[in-house]
Amino acid sequence: MRIEKSAARGVFERLYGHYGPQAWWPANSVFEVMLGAVLIQNTAWRNVEHALANLKQHSALSLRGVDRLSDAVLARCLRPSGCFNVKTRRVRALCEWLRTSGGIKRLQRDETEQLRADLLAVHGIGRETADAILLYGLQRPVFVIDTYTRRLLRRLGWGQGNEPYEALRNGFEKALPTNVQMYNEYHALIVAHGKQHCRSTPLCKACCLRPRCKYPASLA
């Protein structure tokens, strides 16, 4: 998958110029980023906020805190984020991994590729979740691919949108400078744009990323 550098840069400038800085990831700790990355799976951020607020009430926005909760209580906290029984197991797996690998502070010293492999080995952490944790939690220069990114890519005519994850990640990373801050904003901007309704902004008149958008035309 090949993406033109000027095009990749141009779309970023346009999105940034329109929406401005996104201040991602909304969290107060690396652990909270990890929790959010798992809870956001196939749900809306609003629901995740609710679940995180529930955890906070139980003083469970830390590894120790989550470990103290019973499965029943943890599941009850996660309920608003949907698929809560599934996510309870995934959060447990995440915590188990952190405990057995010496904690976040030690993990910070590992190479990005090593960290990525370790994350992918955790139950419930796939490519997107792993990359979100790497980029937003551990400040590594990894470009996150999600469904909005695939739609954007397709609607820009850069590709089909169904290419393998790694191909797309590689395409963006080669087209852009290796820059954590830029990757951070770019992905956040793609999501922000995708959330807009058609015609709600000048940019969306040309391309909204919602599934049934009437304007599947180019941003450029």
Add this chain to the structure above:
DNA sequence: ACCCAGGGTCATA
């Protein structure tokens, strides 16, 4: 009553 939301796992072909 539907569709969708910042996915991943598991079974199957």
Add this chain to the structure above:
DNA sequence: TATGACCATGGG
């Protein structure tokens, strides 16, 4: 490699 069932809440 690729498709489909499944998980399940909350907002539009």
